[in-house]
Amino acid sequence: MAGRKKRAATGRPYHHGHLREALIEAALAEIRRSGSTGLSLRAVAQRAGVSAAAPYRHFQDKEELLAALAEEGFTALASQMEEAGARAANARERLEILGQAYVSFARSHPEHFRILFGPELADLERHRAAQAAGERAFALLVDAVERCQEEGSVRRGEPRSLARAAWAMAHGLASLAVAGRLPDAEETVPRSLSLFAAGLGPLDRAGGRGEA
Amino acid sequence: MAGRKKRAATGRPYHHGHLREALIEAALAEIRRSGSTGLSLRAVAQRAGVSAAAPYRHFQDKEELLAALAEEGFTALASQMEEAGARAANARERLEILGQAYVSFARSHPEHFRILFGPELADLERHRAAQAAGERAFALLVDAVERCQEEGSVRRGEPRSLARAAWAMAHGLASLAVAGRLPDAEETVPRSLSLFAAGLGPLDRAGGRGEA
């Protein structure tokens, strides 16, 4: 009569109840400890207080767990960007802030960020949920570009195409920072982003040169 | 008396002779086959026709083998960039071509490219040779920026700082492409690069806006 279930002896019931979420959280804790490369399904299971085979009731694969982490990550990234972007005075500033938030997320959660673009999830078609979450984040950029165009602070052109370029800029800074190749990120990131934003500007004068 | 050594029976001598180079080459072949993540030291050894423990006479670690691959990769990247850049008419065009060559290398050797910035080699300090090779590639960009400045096609400012931004732009495109996130790379890459180059231009008019 001690426990509310029969399992008073061991302390916890046979069924976990929220194992899937618990595994995701345990995995996040685990990559913080030992990196995204060294992530071991067994360690995750143990941290969640469950046997090594238990995760297979919720994930087909280790890869599918990683995909779940990616979905989580993309969602967190998007909401962090959204929150940061809300503090912008105009569309142009908002676009730059989104880029900064992108890099900022990568630098605060490097191991998590790595998973989003890691080799295990190279073909994202097979992980629709993660893919969708990623596209939701990308949509923020597209929207920001469109607003800039309305505002007149970004040249005309396919917003998706321009947003892809902006994404690549931010992603490059984020990747290099995470790879430890951007020692003075604090300076380099905003400088690079505003450099890029200058190129995005309308064709008043600059950019009309270049290709014959 | 058949073989030139005593080992006529097995076909090859006890000592390999060029095992280190052979292992590097075998590893490159192996990542082409099964990806950079699944790279197994044992498979590499087997492909080189040698026992599983033999590599440890030439590399302290699996990580050290990866570092050797990275050195190789950075060197190949640099020479591919250099070769492409030689075909440019002026400094400005050269800078853009260097960026295209960077992305092009990543797209032709995606698994090899991944290693250059992978998590295993996050602290590049421990692999001086690879680090030096990487810096040689980066120096190409710095030099290109300087020439552009002399030519008047790039704004004034610390060349290393501007080159870092350019590097990030190219690296972002390359990373996204390698991660399978840039489906229409053929179009996006040159477009993004020239967009960025526009922002790099002198301050005649564009870019002077932005930060108050």
Next chain:
DNA sequence: CAAGAATGTTGACAGCAGCAACATCTTAAT
């Protein structure tokens, strides 16, 4: 309340990185 579906456990397998002990070949000092 019984049957079946969910969800957990145990025990096993093959593949992995890395190590120690041993074997073979090369080189250099005598």
Next chain:
DNA sequence: ATTAAGATGTTGCTGCTGTCAACATTCTTG
């Protein structure tokens, strides 16, 4: 030329890993 030392390769082992099949327990639903 001989031989001791060092370099390089092999075998066999340990502890870890992802994944599976067989079994146990619990939840759910007729």
